[in-house]
Amino acid sequence: MNRREFLTVSTTAVAVGALLNPSALVRAAENQTGLKNARISYFAARPGSRSRDVAFAPDGAVWYCGQRDGTLTRLDPENGSLHAVSLGEGAAPHGVVLGPDNAFWVTEGGQNAIARLDPATDNVDLIPLPTEFSRANLNTGTFDLQGIYWFTGQNGVYGRVDPKTSAIEVWASPGGRGPYGITVTPSGEVWYASLAGSHIAQIDRVSGSARMVQPPTPKQGARRIWADSRSRLWVSEWNSGQVSVFDPETSDWKTWKLPGDAPRAYSVYVDEHDGIWLTDFGANAIVHFDPDTEIFTSFPSDMPNANVRQMAGRPGEAWGGESGTDRLVRIQFDPA
């Protein structure tokens, strides 16, 4: 780490979050560097849902996993309305991603299955894992550039589903327990992060084998992973409270510690400008990192125990689910 600066966003509550959504609180962020005109809004999720991972529909809606109420729920950010779809008895969805078929694909840990929800009909199909992979502790999924769905399970598995046939293949991960976040790069590679294994791994999309790569910090707890526009891998490190970047072209790593006394980097997301968004449980904050200036800008939640476990976004917006407050959070921004 060569240089690091840290700014806490000075915020002023300026308005109740639009007349359209009384539950949203909009705050104006000023004086931060790395992004301009950041505005934070909060949206109520279903009470007790423990809203977590989010994905976006083409119609502008945001769908989130209700890990505690067993639903995938649609939020209309225009008016704050919610539409919940049950994923079945005992459901406890963890991750969600929009597929090329315009359906949502869910790592449905409660039923040890991949769930596919068609938002046009609310129909839910389940693709169970093979019986030898019971209790996989399903985690996160992503689609590669050929439209194949890849997923992880914390109990030491990863796998894929061909959406055309629903055929599922599952492998034991080479490093044992831990596979957590997963991403696909612009160049088409599939990588996952292993929390318990403290490594990242590239999956060979043909053979299904995985090649482990060790970050420089031992026992760092690589939790989530996201690719930037140059196919570099950004990794949030839970145990070390760091963010790291790995360049597969050069095998070089670079690492930065998040600000604060005891950071816990849970999730990472890379926006369309290659801005890095992290969630820090130690600071109860979303943190933006500008790799060019090496400046962190922190956006603390206005409630305790926000616990944002995943972030995702679309142009000009970064989103997360505050699993500890049953809300979704949106940060709108302009490019710096």
Added chain:
Amino acid sequence: MLLLILGPWGVTFAADIEDLTEQGRIAFEPCLSCHALDRSTSGMPGPNLAGLIGRPVAGDTGYAYSPVLRAAGDRGLTWTPGRLKQFLADPEAMFPGMWMSYQGIKDEREQESLAGFIAGHK
């Protein structure tokens, strides 16, 4: 020898305990992604659970806990077999806003076997 003295009822009882222990071991498998039961293991994503019973909540001194669990420990809460079983049934209900996202176990026998398995690692 003990089993012979107790007769068939005793054999059933001993087998039941063995069965519970095995159930507990299986139930703990997903927990191993974050927790260790061996005192010498450190650097896991979650706290070490060896010697949990009798320990204050948030009592692994080598682990940085969530504010929710730290507050519970500050209130003087300790882990008892009963509290552990209740926790495993619905962790979020006992400590809302904690960092661990675990849905809990509905089946009472599985709660009991997992609680017993964890408690057995001193």
